[in-house]
Amino acid sequence: MSARRVPLARLARPAARFALAVALACLVGAGLLLATGQSPAQAAVGIFQGAFGSSITTLASLALSTPLILSALSFIFAFRAGVFNAGGQGQFEMGAFAAAWVGFASPFAHLSPWIHVPLVVLGGAVGGALWALPPILWKVAAGMNEILTTLMMSYVASLLNQYLVEDVYRATGVQPGANTQTFPLAAGARFPPLFPQSQVTFMLPLAIAAAVFIAWFYARTVTGYELGMVGTGREVAEGAGLNVRRLMVVAMLGSGALAGMAGAAVTGGVFFADITPFSSNVGFNGILAALLAGNVPLLAPVTGLFFGALQNGGLGLQIFTPISRYIADVLTAGLVMFVSARSLPGEGWRRRPRLPGRSRSHA
Amino acid sequence: MSVTKAQGRPGEEAPLAGPVPELRVEGISKAFGPVRANVDVSFSVRRATIHAVVGENGAGKTTLMRIIYGLYRPDAGTLELGGQPVVFDSPRDALRKGVGMVHQHSLLVKEFTVVDNVLLTLSGGRRPGRREVAERLRRLSDANGLHVDPWTTVGTMSVGARQRTEILAALYHGARLMILDEPTTVLTPQEADRLFDVLAGLRAQGSTLLLVTHKLREVMRVSDEVTVLRRGRVVAQVSTSATDEQELVRMMIGKDVPLEVTRPQAQTATAGSPRLEVRRLCVLDREGVARVQDVSFDVYPGEIVAVTGVEGNGQTELTHALMGLWRPSSGEVRLEGEPVTDWSVDRRRRAGIGYIPEDRMHLGINLLASVRDNLTLGRHRDPPLARRGVRNLRAVDAFVERALAEYQVVAPSAQSPADTLSGGNLQKLLVAREVLRSPRLLIAAQPTQGVDVAAAHFIRSTLVELARQGTSILLVSSDLAEVANLADRAVVLYNGRVSGTLVRAELSETAIGRLAMGLAREEASP
Secondary structure, three states, rough: OOOOHHHHHHHHHOOOOHHHHHHHHHHHHHHHHHOOOOOOOHHHHEEEEEOOOOOOHHHHHHHHHHHHHHHHHHHHHHHOOOOOOOOOOOHHHHHHHHHHHHHHOHOOOOOOOHHHHHHHHHHHHHHHHHHHHHHHHHHHHHHHOOOHHHHHHHHHHHHHHHHHHHHHOOOOOOOOOOOEEEEEOOOOHHHOOOOOOOOOOHHHHHHHHHHHHHHHHHHEEEEHHHHHHHHHHHHHHHHOOOHHHHHHHHHHHHHHHHHHHHHHHHHHHHOOEEEEEOOOOHHHHHHHHHOOOOHHHHHHHHHHHHHHHHHHHHHHHHHHHOOOOOHHHHHHHHHHHHHHHHOOOOOOOOOOOOOOOOOOOOO | OOOOOHHHHOOOOOOOOOOOEEEEEEEEEEOOOOEEEEEEEEEEOOOOOEEEEEEEOOOOOOHHHHHHOOOOOOOEEEHHHHHEOOOOHHHHHHHHOOOEEEOOOOOOOOOOOOHHHHHHOOOOOOOOOHHHHHHHHHHHHHOOOOOOOOEEEEOOOOOHHHHHHHHHHHOOOOOOEEEEEEOOOOOHHHHHHHHHHHHHHHHHOOOOEEOOOOOHHHHHHHEEEEEEEEEEEEEEEEEEEHHHHHHHHHHHHHHOOOOOOOOOOOOOOOOOOOOOOOOOOEEOOOOOOOEEEEEEEEEOOOOOOEEEOOOOEEEEEHHHHHHOOOOEEEEEEEEEEEOOOOOOHHHHHHHEEEEOOHHOOOOOOOOOHHHHHHHOOOOOOOOOOEEOOEEEEHHHHHHHHHHHHHHOOOOOOOOOEEHHHHHHHHHHHHHHHHHHHOOOOEEEEOOOOOOOOOHHHHHHHHHHHHHOOOOEEEEEEHHHHHHHHHHHHEEEEEOOOEEEEEEHHHOOOHHHHHHHHHOOOOOOOO
């Protein structure tokens, strides 16, 4: 019988699919550009320069990827347990607010940064988890589809965030034309940059560590095993006596916490306040990054970084070339399509075909 | 048996057989991706014979039948009907050309009458009126002893009657060749007898019948010739009178496997107190219909008690209630004196109740999870497989390796997903998982259904050995031969009630069959 599986071998398949999907999406993008009389080569150069052209842009790509990685992990954590958390965006925003509040609220005012900063992160996690709680409770109590409820909660979150930022905690003395924001974070609450003049903070290594932890969690712990069994065979888990409801709640809370931490990363490391409107679609893009990673936690940092670079690159495209930055969105859409495909060219029939009809005594 | 002389006994030279075979299958091959379901299959079926096709699960019987009745196109090979090469575009096309199929689970529309069901199958254009159809159906039914009233609603008919209706519908379309797929799995012995009478009658009228089955006893009783499939190929085509069950088994799986399990001295002394007591249990289904009514029985340590009857008479609901998956509406269940009626599944399992569910694909085995993860389910929290919430993967691997070897489970590797296992191996996996937990009471629901002969024998032997070691076993099974072989006592259900209980000395398929149909037991034991 086989020994313990090699982790690398298990990554190979989703990684290969990702690479293939990227290649195909690039083909589609290139085709589109050629059809409109533009140069794919120019676009490629522009994107690359925008993403990694200089140390400034590279750091910006890294900074952009941090919340994306956490957001992707958020989706993966729930998905592996069979819970489809489509509300990462709302949990992200509520986490951002909660983190900001811990940052500027008076009870926390004069704490040492060593305490305040972790509290901000914790605040983000709690905010995100709390926002994820109602949908999962509705699901276990009444069977409500969590895709719908989490999605709806995101809309509510957006408006709630707007209200909190513009009415309740609005900062005064803000320059006209800038985003409306809450009171700024206390000095001791702001995340110190890892590299001078960048927005890359300790949240990036933390995000990567979270990816490793989640991979370990699912593979090596009892709860992780149970969550995985619920994810792949809910009825079997019930028949075996697992407390499926409790497990689904755990999955969703963990997921919300991770999304909230993404919000904390943005609040504490980029804006030093909660702002509105949140123009980034971190929550939804995180889901895309998760899909690209084949829902494998260890690949989330890779796809998160890829995504961040792509977004940054898109901006660069706008600056350096006449090509519209929306080509980056086309690439993203292509990626999602190809990754979601059940089989790509070159993949044979992996599974035994299922013959229709009952499974009993059929040859 | 009540086959009348006039219609010809099985094995006798069919009076209307001629030189040209009704069906000739030549070089048929069919593959689904890497799975080669049929490989170069060739055999011929003489007219006016009952021809059995046997083989294990996975041998290719169903695929072959689906090709013959037009659902699949073969990748290679030809079919000849009455000497003429034919190609079928669809089952409807096949029917028009004379090939009809009687399915294992009826495809008739339950809300319609027989007449309307047949009308459904007639193409547009010049359609005959209902009265005309009904008349023709009645004539055919009378001529063939089918006893089907064309105006009855299908939903009110018994399973046996529905089957005969499908035969009737095929006859209506002029089918000369009829394929019957595992027709007796849903019938009691008495109903099966009746079906065989009908088949003999059809044969006497010149119809050719292809009988797909895994019940070798029936093959010996009813068929004229047998074709044996193994792993997609034809292994033998023999005249039934020239072979026997043991030889058929040998041809089907390539080696000898005993047909029955030797049962040590049956547990007749119900000493001490019962391990399981079921008292007046009532279970309602989702729509509030009573599925189990007033059922009571006991199971003593070391006993194998069978709950049997035709499938669908409350066995499934009873097992679900006993396991805690469904709450009974009234009644009590006691495990060694302690009331467990309201206990959760988890609590029951921890108290030592093991469960091999009937629906192994959805309740028993997680098909997407690995073999390893499936085997450890239920013991994954406890030492030595885990300590303080962290799993010990080395211990898990060691445990899994031992279990797979001990239970002879064939799997590509412990890491492969469970759905790569064959049905027999999946079932052995399930059995291994449950038995290795040394349960005090094991509820085994349909444990050998759809399982190949060798694995079925292994599972039955395992159950017998487990009982010998003192475990109480509740065997829920509709395989009457299995029940007669293994059980110390049999509780027969009919419409959710206990129709009767038989002790070992009274156990026979016929006796069970009577109770399964709700008839009173015969006074003289068979």
